[in-house]
Amino acid sequence: MVTARTQEAIERVKAALPDAVLEIEGIRKEFPGVVALDNVQFRLRRGTVHALMGENGAGKSTLMKIIAGIYTPDRGTIRLRGEEVRLAGPLDALERGIAMIHQELALMPFMTVAENIWIRREPRNPFGIIDHAEMAAKTQALFDRLNIQIDPLAEVRFLTVAQRQMIEIAKAVSYESDVLIMDEPTSALTEAEVEHLFKIIRDLRARGIGIVYITHKMNELFEIADEFSVFRDGTYVGTHASSDVTRDDIIRMMVGREITDMFPKEVAEIGAPVLQVEKLTLNGVFHDISFEVRAGEIFGLAGLVGSGRSNVAEALFGVRPATSGTIRINGREVDMASPAVAMREGMAFLTEDRKDTGCFLPLTVRENMQIAALHDQHVRLGLVQQREVDARCAEMKDALRIKTPDLDERIENLSGGNQQKVLLARWLMTKPRILILDEPTRGIDVGAKAEIHRLISKLAKDGVAVVMISSELPEVLGMSDRIMVMHEGHATGILDRAEADQVKIMELAAR
Amino acid sequence: MSNLDVIEPMAKTRRRLPQELNILSVLIGVALVFEVLGWIVQGQSFLANSQRLTIMILQVAVIGIIAVGVTQVIITGGIDLSSGSVVAMTAMITMSFAQTSDFARAIYPNLTDMPVIVPLFIGLTLGLAAGAVNGVLISKTGIPPFIATLGMMVAARGVAKWYSNGQPVSFPTKSFAAIGSGAWPVVIFLCVAAFFHFALRYTRYGKFTYAIGANPQAARVSGINVQRHLIKVYAVAGLLSGLAGIVTCARAGTAQAGMGIMYELDAITAAVIGGTSLSGGQGRIFGTVIGTVILGLMMSGFTFLRIDAYYQEMVKGGVIVAAVVADNYRARKRSKA
Numbered sequence: 080m081v082t083a084r085t086q087e088a089i090e091r092v093k094a095a096l097p098d099a100v101l102e103i104e105g106i107r108k109e110f111p112g113v114v115a116l117d118n119v120q121f122r123l124r125r126g127t128v129h130a131l132m133g134e135n136g137a138g139k140s141t142l143m144k145i146i147a148g149i150y151t152p153d154r155g156t157i158r159l160r161g162e163e164v165r166l167a168g169p170l171d172a173l174e175r176g177i178a179m180i181h182q183e184l185a186l187m188p189f190m191t192v193a194e195n196i197w198i199r200r201e202p203r204n205p206f207g208i209i210d211h212a213e214m215a216a217k218t219q220a221l222f223d224r225l226n227i228q229i230d231p232l233a234e235v236r237f238l239t240v241a242q243r244q245m246i247e248i249a250k251a252v253s254y255e256s257d258v259l260i261m262d263e264p265t266s267a268l269t270e271a272e273v274e275h276l277f278k279i280i281r282d283l284r285a286r287g288i289g290i291v292y293i294t295h296k297m298n299e300l301f302e303i304a305d306e307f308s309v310f311r312d313g314t315y316v317g318t319h320a321s322s323d324v325t326r327d328d329i330i331r332m333m334v335g336r337e338i339t340d341m342f343p344k345e346v347a348e349i350g351a352p353v354l355q356v357e358k359l360t361l362n363g364v365f366h367d368i369s370f371e372v373r374a375g376e377i378f379g380l381a382g383l384v385g386s387g388r389s390n391v392a393e394a395l396f397g398v399r400p401a402t403s404g405t406i407r408i409n410g411r412e413v414d415m416a417s418p419a420v421a422m423r424e425g426m427a428f429l430t431e432d433r434k435d436t437g438c439f440l441p442l443t444v445r446e447n448m449q450i451a452a453l454h455d456q457h458v459r460l461g462l463v464q465q466r467e468v469d470a471r472c473a474e475m476k477d478a479l480r481i482k483t484p485d486l487d488e489r490i491e492n493l494s495g496g497n498q499q500k501v502l503l504a505r506w507l508m509t510k511p512r513i514l515i516l517d518e519p520t521r522g523i524d525v526g527a528k529a530e531i532h533r534l535i536s537k538l539a540k541d542g543v544a545v546v547m548i549s550s551e552l553p554e555v556l557g558m559s560d561r562i563m564v565m566h567e568g569h570a571t572g573i574l575d576r577a578e579a580d581q582v583k584i585m586e587l588a589a590r
Numbered sequence: 591m592s593n594l595d596v597i598e599p600m601a602k603t604r605r606r607l608p609q610e611l612n613i614l615s616v617l618i619g620v621a622l623v624f625e626v627l628g629w630i631v632q633g634q635s636f637l638a639n640s641q642r643l644t645i646m647i648l649q650v651a652v653i654g655i656i657a658v659g660v661t662q663v664i665i666t667g668g669i670d671l672s673s674g675s676v677v678a679m680t681a682m683i684t685m686s687f688a689q690t691s692d693f694a695r696a697i698y699p700n701l702t703d704m705p706v707i708v709p710l711f712i713g714l715t716l717g718l719a720a721g722a723v724n725g726v727l728i729s730k731t732g733i734p735p736f737i738a739t740l741g742m743m744v745a746a747r748g749v750a751k752w753y754s755n756g757q758p759v760s761f762p763t764k765s766f767a768a769i770g771s772g773a774w775p776v777v778i779f780l781c782v783a784a785f786f787h788f789a790l791r792y793t794r795y796g797k798f799t800y801a802i803g804a805n806p807q808a809a810r811v812s813g814i815n816v817q818r819h820l821i822k823v824y825a826v827a828g829l830l831s832g833l834a835g836i837v838t839c840a841r842a843g844t845a846q847a848g849m850g851i852m853y854e855l856d857a858i859t860a861a862v863i864g865g866t867s868l869s870g871g872q873g874r875i876f877g878t879v880i881g882t883v884i885l886g887l888m889m890s891g892f893t894f895l896r897i898d899a900y901y902q903e904m905v906k907g908g909v910i911v912a913a914v915v916a917d918n919y920r921a922r923k924r925s926k927a
Contacts, residue, residue: 177673398811423811434812439804450801451812453794461793505812 084322091526099161100289101146101177101258102127106155108141115141118317119155121308123258123289125450128280130321133310133333139293142310143260146291147179148172159258175543179260186243188236193218195235196250221249225279232590241272248279258292264392265523266300273372275305278427295522297326311335314324334526343529345536349560352410353544354513355370359404365389365568368404372513372544378537379559382535382588388548392515395546396421396428408513411545422454427511429502438490439574447501448472451577452508475504480530496527503531507538514538517544520554532558550560552581564588612920613865613880620884624891631895634772642890644773650860650886651775652677652841654879657857658779658786659721659827661878664861665790666801666823667870668728668735672742673831673857676720677850678750680835684713684844685759693761697754706765710836715911717832718748718825725824729817742901743854750847760844770841782830787875805872832845842925859906860885861911884909 100402107225108116123129133138144150146157148166156163156515159175166172169179186195193214194201202213227245235243245266251259261280265273280290280303291363292304300307300321309332316332355371365387372378380388393440394401397415405412408424415421418428430436439447439557449457449468457464472486479500483493485584506514519535520528535558539545549555555562556579563573564587571587597670621637628636637643656673688709690700720742727738753759768774789795798819801809810816834853839845864881865872888909892902 182829205769249829417813417815418811419813419815428811430808430811436805436807439808441802441804441867446797446800450797450809454798454813458794461795462796463792463794465792468854 102157106152108152115341116313126284126287127305128290128303130304130307137310138313171256176256177258178256180247186235191232193231240267241336258289262293343533347375347540349376353547355407357405359401364403368570374542374544375539377539377545377558379555379562381584382565386565388565392517425512427506428515428569440491443487444483444490447490451505465516496523499523504586513544517548593636613877617884619878620887641915646886646890647776650882651779652834652838653856655830657860657878658782659830660824660857661861661866663827665803666872670827671739671854673741674850674853675746675893676831677835679746680713680716680832681839681845681849682753684709685839687712688762688766690761690763692891714832718829722825728818756774758844758846771904775837781842783875783879804847861909
C-alpha cells in the first residue's frame, strides 16, 4: 500500500515537473564591438542530449557560458525547472544544478581524484578535520554508480585526459546536477575512450539529466544527440530532432548556404621535385622516412595521432631537427637546423596548435600577420616599412576574407577560423615555395574550411609544393595528389590519388 | 545581416584610446593630490615651483634610464634584478679611469686625466658585458631570468666592493663630472627613452621583442632566433645600467660600492606602473617614462609635505601592488571583451 501510494506520489511529482529543465528566451549578449547573441532561445528537455551546432563565432560558446553562469546576459530570461533565475556566477549555477565540463579541464593536478571532486565540501570528522577515508569511500561509491574505474587516491596529474574528463563528469553528478554542459568532450579522446564516454552519457540521460553537447563532429551528433539547435552569426536558426535530418541539412542550416564543393581541388601542373627527403630519422620518434614533393603537388600525410606525422613536419622545418637522413631543396642538400634556415629555403609551416605555436595572443592581427615576412622583406636598416606591410596585410585580409574590425584588433578576439586565416596569411606573406600545413582546418567551421581548401588548391596551382597533414580522411583524400600514410613512426605506404580511399588508408594507418 | 555589419560601426566608437592615457590620468591625479595637499598642509603650490620639479626629475632620471632597458626585458617575458648592482660596478670601475691627477691617491696613478671618452667607453662596455652574460646564461642554459639576474645582482655587487676594497673612488676630471651636471642626466634619459620608444615600435628589433614575449614558441617557429634576440635585449638592459652607473657617479663626483641599491626594483616599478605587463608581450617606453615621473612625483611630494621617509616606502609598496592589480583588472576586462 505504502509503495503504491509512494508510486502515485512519484507520478504526481513527475507530472508536475516541467518537461523542460532549462528554458532560455530572448537572450542578448553584447561585447565591445560584437553582438555575440541576439534574441536567442533554447529549450533543454529532461533526459535528452541536446547538441549545439554552428560555425565558430556563431555564439555557441557564449550561450554555453551564459547557461553556466560565467556570463550574464544583457537581456532575456533563463528558466530553470520552470522558475526564472538569475545566475550570479559559475558557483551559483553549480549549486543550482548546472554543471559545466570545460574543454580545458579545470582540475588541480597535484591533488588526488577524491580531493578534486569534494573540494569545498570535504566530509569532516567531529573535530572538523577532513575525513580522507570517508572521502575516498564516497568517491568510490560515486564511481561505482557511473561505472568509472579510477583510483580515488591517485593524483590527477598522472591521469589521462579521458580519465580527467570522467572525473569532471563524476564531480558534476556529485552535485546532483540536472543540467550538464559538455564542450567538445571528445576532441582529445581515442575511439575507445569516446565509446566509454558515450556509455556514461547515455546512462546520465537515462537518469533524467539534460545534457547540452557542443561538437563540430557531425557523426557524433547522429550517434549521441536526441535534438540539436543551430546558431548562425549570434542568432538562433532552429531546433530539430537529429533523426529527422541529414548531414547536408545541418550544414545548410549552419552556413545558411549550400556548400557544394567541400574540396575544390584544381588541376595543377606538376613540376620538378622541390623537396626530397631521404631516410629521415629522429631517434625513437620516426624512422627512414623518404619521399619527394613536386612543385604544384599537394602531398598528403595521413596516419593516426601519434604516428609521427607532426614530428616529420617539425623536422622538415627545423623546429626539432632530425638525427639522420637528408633533406634536399631543389636538389641541394640543406641542414635544417632551425626554422630560420628553413624559411631561407622558401619553406613555411602552419603548425598544428594555434594557441601554443601559432598565435601571439596579446598582439594585434597586424603584428601576428607580418612577423614572418619581416625577416627579409619590408625592412630597411632595421626599420619596418609599415606602410608597405600594412598594404600587404590589408590585401591578405581581403583575399582570405578575414573577419576582423581592423588590423589593430587583438588576435585573441577573433574566432578560431579567422585566427587560422591570419596565421595562413603570415606564411603566405613570406611567398613560400614549400608550404607545410599541419591540420590546417582543425577546429574551424565548415565555411572557413572550404575557403582554406580553395586557397590551398590555388597555391598548388601557382606552383607551390604543399605538404598537408590531416586527421580528416575526406580532407586528405579530397585535396591530395599523393598520400603517404604513417604508422608508429614508419611510412607504411604512399598512395596515388586515383587508388587511395578511406579503407586503404585506414589499413595502412592502423595495421 | 553578416557578422561584419554588426562589428563595423561599433568598432569606430571603440577606437582604442592609447594605453598611456590610463597612466597619464594617474600621473595627473597624483600631481593634483599633492597640489591640493600642498595648499592645505604647506599653504603653497606643489607644482608651480620649477626648481622642485627640476630636482624631482633629476632624482629619477637615473632610474628612468635603467627602466628603459628593464621595460624591454619585461616585454620579452623576463626580469632583470641586476641593474642596481651593475650601476655600482660600472660606477666604481669607470670612476677609476676618470680620476684627475690633482688627486694623489688615484687607483691607477699612471692613468689619470684621461680623455672623457675612455671612462665612458669602459663603463658602457662593462654594462653591455654584464647584460650579455645575463642573456647568454638565460638563453643557453635555460635557467629562469629571475635566477640568472639574481646571480649577477650578487656577483656585480661583489665586484664593486672588491674593486677598491670597499673604499670610495673619487675626484673625477672636470669633463667627466660634466656628464652628471646640470640637466644632462635628464637629457640623457629622455634621449634614451625616445630612441628605444622608437626602436620598439618601428624596428624589426622591436617587433621581435614583443613577439618573443607574447609567445616564445610561436616566435621560434616564425623564424626568429629567440636565443640570440634575448641576448641582445639583456645586453641593451645592461648597457643602459652601465650608462646609469656613469651618470650616477659623474653627478655625485664619487663612486661607492653601495650605490644603486634597490634601483632595479624602482626601475621595475616604473615599468609596471607604466603599463608593462609582467607576463610579457605588452608595454611601451612612453608608459615607462610616465611611470618614472609618477615615482619621482611621489618621492618629491612626500618630501614637500615633510612626510617621514618610512611612510614613503610604505606608500611606494602600496603603489606597486595597486599598479599591478589595476593592470590585471584591465587585462581581465580586455579578455572578456
